[in-house]
Amino acid sequence: xxxxxxxxxxxxxxxxxxxxxxxxxxxxxxxxxxxxxxxxxxxxxxxxxxxxxxxxxxxxxxxxxxxxxxxxxxxxxxxxxxxxxxxxxxxxxxxxxxxxxxxxxxxxxxxxxxxxxxxxxxxxxxxxxxxxxxxxxxxxxxxxxxxxxxxxxxxxxxxxxxxxxxxxxxxxxxxxxxxxxxxxxxxxx
Numbered sequence: 774x775x776x777x778x779x780x781x782x783x784x785x786x787x788x789x790x791x792x793x794x795x796x797x798x799x800x801x802x803x804x805x806x807x808x809x810x811x812x813x814x815x816x817x818x819x820x821x822x823x824x825x826x827x828x829x830x831x832x833x834x835x836x837x838x839x840x841x842x843x844x845x846x847x848x849x850x851x852x853x854x855x856x857x858x859x860x861x862x863x864x865x866x867x868x869x870x871x872x873x874x875x876x877x878x879x880x881x882x883x884x885x886x887x888x889x890x891x892x893x894x895x896x897x898x899x900x901x902x903x904x905x906x907x908x909x910x911x912x913x914x915x916x917x918x919x920x921x922x923x924x925x926x927x928x929x930x931x932x933x934x935x936x937x938x939x940x941x942x943x944x945x946x947x948x949x950x951x952x953x954x955x956x957x958x959x960x961x962x
Contacts, residue, residue, distance in 0.1 A: 864888065
């Protein structure tokens, strides 16, 4: 696992970012393949499921806080340099306006997967609609609202990476087989 910057203090480019309940993780030599980004630390409650799923598959990744509105230059620089830094997929929490996922997609050729966040105003419907309404030519793959979308974004990133990584493909195949086994074994009392 790649050492991900804590969601408190300074991020990797020295910008202040909000505090988060997430503890630091051990570092390894592997460079991140996936970036998991969110507009604020409050999105961590949902996006931690993306982090955990990628960790379970052994996919090196980093989790970062940046905002399309409050740190627009940082967001654009991050997306513009993502491919050169070896990233292959970007997963972005998409708030009510979904601008973070859109900004990422506008500044990189990498696949960008948007996870609509639940909102107080419309329970995430605003986030979902904003994410699926990207203009033609700048796609953002849109997942379900909330936890299911966060998990599925990680699984979709694994599937993308598995196209060129046979060991990861085998792990994904095993994961799917285990899911089937659990469903077949389910009994109703």
